[in-house]
Amino acid sequence: MVQVAEATLDGRIPDGPIEQKWDNRKSELKLVSPNNKRKYEVIVVGTGLAGASAAASLAELGYNVKAFCFQDSPRRAHSIAAQGGINAAKNYPNDGDSIWRLFYDTVKGGDYRAREANVYRLSQVSGSIIDQCVAQGVPFAREYGGLLANRTFGGAQVSRTFYARGQTGQQLLLGAYSALMRQVGSGKVKMYPRQEMVDLIKVDGVARGIVTRDLTNGKFETHTAHAVVLCTGGYGNVFYLSTNAKGCNVTAAWRCHKRGALFANPCYTQIHPTCIPVSGDYQSKLTLMSESLRNDGRVWVPKAEGDARRAADIPEGERDYYLERRYPAFGNMVPRDVASRAAKERCDAGFGVGATQQAVFLDFKHAIARDGEATIRAKYGNLFHMYHKITDEDPYQVPMRIYPAVHYTMGGLWVDYNLQSNVPGLFVLGEANFSDHGANRLGASALMQGLADGYFVIPYTVGDHMARHGQEKVSNDHPEVRASLEEAQGRVSKILGVAGFRSVDSIHRELGQIMWNKVGMSRTAGGLKSAAEDIQALREVFWNDVKVMGTGESFNQNLEHAGRVADFLEFAELFAIDALHREESCGGHFRDEHQTDDNEARRDDENFCYAAGWEFQGVGNEPVLHKEPLDFNEVPLTTRSYK
Amino acid sequence: MSGQGMELKLQIWRQANAEDKGRFHIYHLSDVSPHMSFLEMLDVLNEQLITLGEEPVAFDHDCREGICGMCSLMINGQAHGPDKETTTCQLHMRRFSDGDTIVIEPWRAKAFPVIRDLVVDRGSFDRIMSKGGFVSVNTGNPADANTILVPKQDADRAMDAAACIGCGACVAACKNASALLFVSAKVSQLSLLPQGKPEKAQRVLNMVAQMDEEGFGSCTNTSECEAACPAGISVSNIARLNRDYMCAMLCSEEGM
Ligand SMILES: Cc1cc2nc3c(=O)[nH]c(=O)nc-3n(C[C@H](O)[C@H](O)[C@H](O)COP(=O)(O)OP(=O)(O)OC[C@H]3O[C@@H](n4cnc5c(N)ncnc54)[C@H](O)[C@@H]3O)c2cc1C
Numbered sequence A: 001m002v003q004v005a006e007a008t009l010d011g012r013i014p015d016g017p018i019e020q021k022w023d024n025r026k027s028e029l030k031l032v033s034p035n036n037k038r039k040y041e042v043i044v045v046g047t048g049l050a051g052a053s054a055a056a057s058l059a060e061l062g063y064n065v066k067a068f069c070f071q072d073s074p075r076r077a078h079s080i081a082a083q084g085g086i087n088a089a090k091n092y093p094n095d096g097d098s099i100w101r102l103f104y105d106t107v108k109g110g111d112y113r114a115r116e117a118n119v120y121r122l123s124q125v126s127g128s129i130i131d132q133c134v135a136q137g138v139p140f141a142r143e144y145g146g147l148l149a150n151r152t153f154g155g156a157q158v159s160r161t162f163y164a165r166g167q168t169g170q171q172l173l174l175g176a177y178s179a180l181m182r183q184v185g186s187g188k189v190k191m192y193p194r195q196e197m198v199d200l201i202k203v204d205g206v207a208r209g210i211v212t213r214d215l216t217n218g219k220f221e222t223h224t225a226h227a228v229v230l231c232t233g234g235y236g237n238v239f240y241l242s243t244n245a246k247g248c249n250v251t252a253a254w255r256c257h258k259r260g261a262l263f264a265n266p267c268y269t270q271i272h273p274t275c276i277p278v279s280g281d282y283q284s285k286l287t288l289m290s291e292s293l294r295n296d297g298r299v300w301v302p303k304a305e306g307d308a309r310r311a312a313d314i315p316e317g318e319r320d321y322y323l324e325r326r327y328p329a330f331g332n333m334v335p336r337d338v339a340s341r342a343a344k345e346r347c348d349a350g351f352g353v354g355a356t357q358q359a360v361f362l363d364f365k366h367a368i369a370r371d372g373e374a375t376i377r378a379k380y381g382n383l384f385h386m387y388h389k390i391t392d393e394d395p396y397q398v399p400m401r402i403y404p405a406v407h408y409t410m411g412g413l414w415v416d417y418n419l420q421s422n423v424p425g426l427f428v429l430g431e432a433n434f435s436d437h438g439a440n441r442l443g444a445s446a447l448m449q450g451l452a453d454g455y456f457v458i459p460y461t462v463g464d465h466m467a468r469h470g471q472e473k474v475s476n477d478h479p480e481v482r483a484s485l486e487e488a489q490g491r492v493s494k495i496l497g498v499a500g501f502r503s504v505d506s507i508h509r510e511l512g513q514i515m516w517n518k519v520g521m522s523r524t525a526g527g528l529k530s531a532a533e534d535i536q537a538l539r540e541v542f543w544n545d546v547k548v549m550g551t552g553e554s555f556n557q558n559l560e561h562a563g564r565v566a567d568f569l570e571f572a573e574l575f576a577i578d579a580l581h582r583e584e585s586c587g588g589h590f591r592d593e594h595q596t597d598d599n600e601a602r603r604d605d606e607n608f609c610y611a612a613g614w615e616f617q618g619v620g621n622e623p624v625l626h627k628e629p630l631d632f633n634e635v636p637l638t639t640r641s642y643k
Numbered sequence B: 001m002s003g004q005g006m007e008l009k010l011q012i013w014r015q016a017n018a019e020d021k022g023r024f025h026i027y028h029l030s031d032v033s034p035h036m037s038f039l040e041m042l043d044v045l046n047e048q049l050i051t052l053g054e055e056p057v058a059f060d061h062d063c064r065e066g067i068c069g070m071c072s073l074m075i076n077g078q079a080h081g082p083d084k085e086t087t088t089c090q091l092h093m094r095r096f097s098d099g100d101t102i103v104i105e106p107w108r109a110k111a112f113p114v115i116r117d118l119v120v121d122r123g124s125f126d127r128i129m130s131k132g133g134f135v136s137v138n139t140g141n142p143a144d145a146n147t148i149l150v151p152k153q154d155a156d157r158a159m160d161a162a163a164c165i166g167c168g169a170c171v172a173a174c175k176n177a178s179a180l181l182f183v184s185a186k187v188s189q190l191s192l193l194p195q196g197k198p199e200k201a202q203r204v205l206n207m208v209a210q211m212d213e214e215g216f217g218s219c220t221n222t223s224e225c226e227a228a229c230p231a232g233i234s235v236s237n238i239a240r241l242n243r244d245y246m247c248a249m250l251c252s253e254e255g256m
């Protein structure tokens, strides 16, 4: 039985009608006067879309900012890899979009497990994001008349997605990065690349700094400040194979969790339907083929089980366009969780294609016949090129083979409406928090959220915290600072001291197997219980048998990886516990026990309409569950249907 | 696929740190699948080295999708290896043959000091960017996005330039270790767009000055940079930068 805290969690949602909540909150927030801002320091960890936009905006206001990332430059954050686009309720195409509709689609797409007030604010500021990015010189796609172009993404019936070829994340990040570098140039931001945050410093219960490790030489440092803003991205790499960059990790968030920050809904994971299938056991990551391809590509498998003919040899009448068949209203554009499960269902039933039969076709034949190859090339050229590179097959000639892969994590550190965690002074932005996407994220909404948080929310809410807590500084010699530092140093020595026989990578891969097989796309109580046991056992293996080469005083990628895997091994257990406790299916969380007769997710609103915030009780000990009840006043709870 | 893979001889640059002189080591790797990416091949080598109790080869990488610009290897003397418009992480072993020797080195340039093995410090690029690779606009309430009209052709050309991934292959490929392709890509992107026009002169002067200060060499128009660029950035951007630079020197006060 899960231990449940008596008091419910308070999201501190402002009063008033939904349209006015954000304005009401802004008018309540305390301000720091312009002259006083320079007396405050803010630490921003992570410089992806969320972190770069936050650091730049805070520095523009006059705060002194220190920004950290583990890559060699802020421009390389994983946000750079986002392909498809960013949503905004601009209604430029005049197809009936509105703030309300984007809000509605996002709440519904999230399968009614997001906080309404946050989602509404996200929709409200979405238009300003596009304005801001255009002002920075982000080269969005345009029509011949010079106006911005839009396209459609899954889960929506309007065209509200702005894009820059298949490189939208790159262009948005470079926009935020340029704003950040402008502040670096002006001296308001001090940038610390190749640094890993390895602990949070709390003084008297308030977040006051971080411990970092310099990845080039292993040196530890402590940095104190008046607030810590965590923007460290998602934890999909707990599955080893995912579409995330190799360095994506849970370390920063997990260390905050161990210092008291609640981890919310860790089991909500997005499995993206259109990725290049696994091809061999050396595989180091999976590659996404943007969802935007589903605008023009049609998904199908052969009607006959085990049909091994080449796609070209299978006549039209013998093809099963199963998404169009099952979901006539949305067709190939159903949300990701629905599309992924449908692909898995077909493959499990024996209709998969390709050598491994763990794939379905994504076919552009009709689109090319309709629009011509040049048009398709202009829209998706770089994606087709990438596919060709990886698979050695030309998608202009033969259909792509795709299969679902771990892609995004909706769970993250719990935050209130102000994006502050339950640890005062610790704010969490972007993919690292849990707040806006519920149990499933719609395409093109993560970029929107990261930039909304960084450009338009945090500049207001951080000030309120500063104004309430004063200007007093914490010295690096403070006992709580020293204690965090020593603990972090001890952890590295401990890893190096194991001196066993198993490589870090092999343990990480094994963890990934456990997660994919038992905590992946379909979950059962039995599987989840055994996953938790497997994870505990693997954690033992790590601490008794891991072999890390080199020293702690040099550039050591093996040690870096080991630290991250050690945290994944603790975090994975919480993941499984969360999935086990949630006796319902919703969005990306699918429990085999809870499905309708036609295999759709069956939610249990009576018992599970809450966000689950877990409190750490020590490694291997049962965490305590804090519930934040979710109220749906604007979008009434209904069963999601895309039929 | 045991027994069916390729045998390779890898000649890899090993250097403990910036002070170390560095040297090539030779490694033999067998059973390399043609479907592996180049970095996966190095992963396999590293796993074997760890088993043998040797330190793995350090190399930068992150996205492994050709977009973050982190990976950076000189492969048989070519930045990012033999394939056109392809990063190291997207290069696949099917491009090599059984029995090949592959020489793997870090980017070599004064402005990119080696940190370890194949990893270099490209902080100089960030410093150049901090001198002008932006439009000076604060977060706030800019005008509605569609009030700025950008002809599709300009938007497309700006996007072509903006596609730069900042990997540094252009520098590594250039015999003078010039960073002009990198700098010109950003300068072009912004000077092609109306948003970038007001600061056009100042931007090019400041960025070029910082580039010189970092110790990058000068451009002698050999176009090796364009040939090596994984993002297809054209040397026409250098021509545009040169025009902007001349104009800035002649027309603006900053240039006086
Ligand atoms: C292949 C792919 C395609 C995508 N396409 C889209 C799309 O089209 N549209 C969309 O809306 N979303 C898309 N997404 C999702 C979206 O890109 C991400 O959710 C989003 O960019 C995350 O931004 P972020 O700022 O929260 O984190 P990130 O961009 O992941 O940045 C994390 C930052 O934290 C730093 N960091 C992490 N850990 C530490 C540590 N311990 N110490 C110090 N620094 C640390 C990193 O260095 C980095 O700077 C895509 C994702 C993937 C994987």
Ligand code: FES
Pocket (backbone or CB within 6 Å): B060, B061, B062, B063, B064, B065, B066, B067, B068, B069, B070, B071, B087, B088, B089, B090
């Ligand atoms: S690892 Fe990102 S471009 Fe190669």
